[in-house]
Amino acid sequence: MGCQFSVNSKKVRIFDTTLRDGEQAPGIDLTIDQKVKIARKLAELGVDVIEAGFPAASEGEFEATKRILDEVGDQVEVIGLSRANKQDIDKTIDSGISSIHIFIATSDIHLQYKLKMTREQVLDRIYESVRYAKDHGLIVEYSPEDATRTDKEFLLKAVSTAIEAGADRINIPDTVGVMHPFKFYDLIKDVVSVTKDKIVSVHCHNDFGLATANSIAGVMAGARQVHVTVNGIGERAGNAALEEVVMALKKLLGYEVNVKTYKLYETSRLVSELTGVPVPYFKAIVGDNAFGHESGIHVHGVIENPLTYEPISPEEVGNFRRLALGKHSGIHGLKKLLEDQGIYLDEAELREVLNEIKRLAENGQKVSVETAKEIAIKVSSKKIKV
Ligand SMILES: CC(=O)SCCNC(=O)CCNC(=O)[C@H](O)C(C)(C)COP(=O)(O)OP(=O)(O)OC[C@H]1O[C@@H](n2cnc3c(N)ncnc32)[C@H](O)[C@@H]1OP(=O)(O)O
Numbered sequence: 005m006g007c008q009f010s011v012n013s014k015k016v017r018i019f020d021t022t023l024r025d026g027e028q029a030p031g032i033d034l035t036i037d038q039k040v041k042i043a044r045k046l047a048e049l050g051v052d053v054i055e056a057g058f059p060a061a062s063e064g065e066f067e068a069t070k071r072i073l074d075e076v077g078d079q080v081e082v083i084g085l086s087r088a089n090k091q092d093i094d095k096t097i098d099s100g101i102s103s104i105h106i107f108i109a110t111s112d113i114h115l116q117y118k119l120k121m122t123r124e125q126v127l128d129r130i131y132e133s134v135r136y137a138k139d140h141g142l143i144v145e146y147s148p149e150d151a152t153r154t155d156k157e158f159l160l161k162a163v164s165t166a167i168e169a170g171a172d173r174i175n176i177p178d179t180v181g182v183m184h185p186f187k188f189y190d191l192i193k194d195v196v197s198v199t200k201d202k203i204v205s206v207h208c209h210n211d212f213g214l215a216t217a218n219s220i221a222g223v224m225a226g227a228r229q230v231h232v233t234v235n236g237i238g239e240r241a242g243n244a245a246l247e248e249v250v251m252a253l254k255k256l257l258g259y260e261v262n263v264k265t266y267k268l269y270e271t272s273r274l275v276s277e278l279t280g281v282p283v284p285y286f287k288a289i290v291g292d293n294a295f296g297h298e299s300g301i302h303v304h305g306v307i308e309n310p311l312t313y314e315p316i317s318p319e320e321v322g323n324f325r326r327l328a329l330g331k332h333s334g335i336h337g338l339k340k341l342l343e344d345q346g347i348y349l350d351e352a353e354l355r356e357v358l359n360e361i362k363r364l365a366e367n368g369q370k371v372s373v374e375t376a377k378e379i380a381i382k383v384s385s386k387k388i389k390v
Pocket residue numbers: 025028058060061062086087088089107108109118119149179239
């Protein structure tokens with residue numbers, strides 16, 4: 005699992021961290037059963053790696069990791085997060101897991117204020133912890149936390165140290181989301197130049213709303229694994245959203261990903277239900293309005309050929325097309341909607357119904373299909389065929 009992808013491959017691994025970084029968000033505390041339920045769904049969806057949790061963090065996390073491993077470990081790589089210390093690594097090993105994600109920060113701000121370590125001490129710790137995990141037969145992914153605020157030369161030294169110690173994969177986290185795509189592209193190019201045959205991964209946060217764009221830039225620069233969360237949940241403004249990254253990689257750039265995209269919507273809704281975090285109405289791919297249309301010109305186009313106003317089809321991601329009525333509606337959409345209900349009106353009657361719909365909407369009323377039917381019946385009850 006460590007090195008089967010090369011920079012030239014068009015395959016990108018999806019590393020899902022909904023159950024680790026996603027769950028770290030304030031207000032999200034999943035039970036073990038809920039974590040297992042989400043893990044089963046992620047395995048069904050076809051992600052390549054599930055970060056089950058942080059086994060050393062609590063007994064619940066330890067148990068959850070074990071249960072997830074039991075339930076889906078034969079279908080997907082299950083990994084656990086660990087600080088760069090022996091106690092955390094031992095606890096991860098005890099969970100029975102065979103892949104470990106070891107992190108230690110490399111930026112001066114984290115070294116000085118949080119870790120209170122020198123650069124030399126951090127390099128030693130990277131080497132010792134990665135080596136220790138390798139000596140225990142684990143697949144090791146190493147993350148230099150806060151990589152994007154780390155002095156470049158030192159970052160590359162940290163990465164090389166992890167590789168010398170035996171790391172199988174290097175993940176570059178934009179921990180506080182301060183990258184933009186051009187800058188991140190350049191950084192990942194530099195990392196890829198020192199990692200040779202090892203998979204480079206990216207982990208982007210959304211503090212400036214650029215997590216998906218930065219993840220894609222990372223892949224364009226040679227990363228072959230992306231850390232994501234369902235619905236983009238995670239610390240602060242969240243992580244790169246699985247559904248956005250997967251669809252952008254596949255549809256905009258032609259990369260291969262294992263994810264069964266028609267399961268994206270149901271996965272999104274399961275995570276929303278269990279975490280209690282609603283999916284934003286305008287959320288790309290899985291939002292309720294992602295395939296919604298009211299404007300007459302758009303609805304007309306979509307009736308003739310959905311590609312006019314939909315870059316992908318809702319079926320491809322398991323979402324639904326929702327045609328609505330309101331002040332922006334047009335005659336083509338109204339005609340289709342009424343005819344679907346068995347109501348056939350002539351042009352003048354349709355215009356009358358449409359004007360009434362616009363009047364109601366402009367007075368603040370939501371106009372449902374039922375309301376449109378009632379108006380149409382009033383305008384011309386004799387024309388109803390069913
Ligand atoms: C960017 C990220 O998302 S990193 C992952 C963050 N996730 C979490 O923190 C969620 C789970 N965390 C927890 O349950 C707890 O914080 C625990 C169990 C890990 C640690 O709890 P506590 O022992 O109470 O320590 P606390 O969280 O207050 O402080 C963190 C300690 O870890 C140290 N530390 C932080 N990162 C690392 C690291 N990568 N490697 C080694 N030590 C580290 C800190 O320096 C501090 O050490 P100190 O206690 O010697 O001062």
